[in-house]
Amino acid sequence: MSAPSENAVRVWHYDGASGIRREPLMTLAGQGFVLVENGFEHGPHAFEDLIAQGNVNGHARYGLKNRPGWSVTLIEGAPSALAERLPGSRRYGGVIDRIGLWPAVGAFAAVSVVVLIGLSMLPSVVARMIPRSVEARMGSLMVGDFGERACNAPAGSAALQTLATRMGMAKDVDLRVVDVPMVNAVTLPGGHVVLFSGLLQQASSPDEVAGVLAHELGHVENRDVLESLVRQLGLSVVLGGLDGNVGGYTNALLSASYSRGAEARADGFAIDALARAQVSPKPTAAFFQRLSKTEIKTEGAGALLGYLASHPISSDRERRFAASAGKAAYAPALDDAQWKALREICGSGSGKWKRSRMGF
């Protein structure tokens, strides 16, 4: 065995063909190196083909490109002529080693933030790509006719139509009242707006109903419900894999929460519609305030929670409606007779929730 020289280092070597460990000298040879043992030379190999495999028992270990199982482990300090040709250690993976851990963390975090923002905007983009005809078909599949819970007393329906016309409701919107004791209103895909009878009972003036209706019409106009559906679907795919829970989606639809931006846009739409119809926005503001404060304690807390969950009420929102009130002369959204008719749209005796029929 030759003694280690200034351009050679003793290594443990496996050739990847047999399991026998050899102890050759790794020796500089031209631009590369050879492994010399008992007069036999293996190689030459290029330093560029070496792959750092970390430390084994304090000794640096290298593999060789395209030679699985081939390795050399430096069992003594390498002379500098050789050491400076050896590849640097790999720690985190190619890109991260090249730019350093902290710059990489910063870069990844920045990209992730951009990706998350992009993903959060994706639903609205996708929703706007779905044709109106598809949305209409989805809507009519979901809505049905509500059976005996549908409210259509003639005088009430006429009053509802008057209110809708004042709020500038488009012709293709399908507006209905159902006898459900929840203070809520929902917009379904395809321009179906449903007011729950609880809302009519809870409101103290037609102006309040006008404000809520205009808000929902804003959601129709902006196709927010579709965006919300797409987001729910996307989230459930990303978070839970595809569980194919159709019932869950229907449920999610009913409690669909729109994005903050969508709510603000719908409010803006409602404020404009109220102004155009010369209906005061103040009752709507008061309605929101009542919902968020006193009324929860006094009556129908459970029913109110439904509205609160899907329509986050903030004092900002209430203030926005209140601030939009101008000096113009306002007229009530409906006259007394119409308002009485609307409240009785679910039949005589309406004004009390038909709890026995609901079964809860």
Added chain:
Amino acid sequence: MDQETTNARAFEFDGNWREFAPIAFTNLLLTIVTLGIYTFWARTRERQYLWSHTRFIDDRLEWTGTGLELFIGYVAAFVIFIIPLGLLNFTLQALAMRGEDGLAALLFVGIYCVFLYLVGFAVYRAMRYRLSRTYWHGIRGGSNDQGFGYGVSHLWKTIVGSVVFGLLVPWSMVSLWNERWNKMSFGPHEFHSNASVTGSLMGRYLLAYLLPIVLFVGVAIVAVLFGASFSGNTPQEMQIAAILTLVLGYIGFFVVLGLIALTFYAAYFREVVSGLSLGGLDFEFSARTTDWLKLFIVNFLLVVGTLGIGMIFLGYRNWSFFVRHMQAYGTLNLDDFTQSSTRAPRQGEGLLDAFDVGAF
């Protein structure tokens, strides 16, 4: 050049957690800022550390898998298997909603079978992948069998195991273990596995099997007795006593059942490892129920006590537990210990990741 393994322990793990901590924490950080994508590279780094600190006879193991191949394997598995399965599941829900119960039931059974097949296939492929990336003396393991047949075995043996009131579960577990290890090899040698369902193994299984029934009857008797002794007291006290009995019974049930299941699993693992041999080597696994219990309790405390962050050390702890209790006896002739001729798989354990099951 025979390697004698009788004097010292054949397997030894010499890592320490302080050295591992920087790897674990940077892995966690990078995984977070990459929204989870780095997890494949993280696992690779973790394995490189664990493998390189695991000595077998006279040299350490080497992990040559890469993060990229794990990532590609995961993406491929997701596209090829998970998305179609999700769509099938969706179809199933749609059929059920339309009242096509017969078709839906048929499809459900079909999906369940495909799922069972794929789980078996995934476990097999992951084992084959891990062996093919594990080098020792420059020699790797692997298998020439692609695992399609094993998937079929997994399907029918799991079903047969669970009929007859689940009494054949130990048989199906042991038989599947034998089947998959008998298809694996390391270097020129085939693994041989001839584990069997011993009397003590079956005894422990029967204990775990019968315990719920015994406990249920016992709790019922205790409840009746206590109920009688409390009969003179107020209804409130009786109610509290009943609730207390129920809660304690519930917790006790799972603690005791978990312990007995653990005694079965400890015996199962000792049995199947002791049936395993490779070339002239025989393997043993020495962990008893108390060892497993200590592992689980400390793991639990580690995770709970650190609010979940301790999770990053579980892989380390489990591997160290595994290596510390592995033993090998016999001789390995290095002269004919040549490179494996099996075809190395190109992707990682993707399907296994997708299904979230373990390989061993």
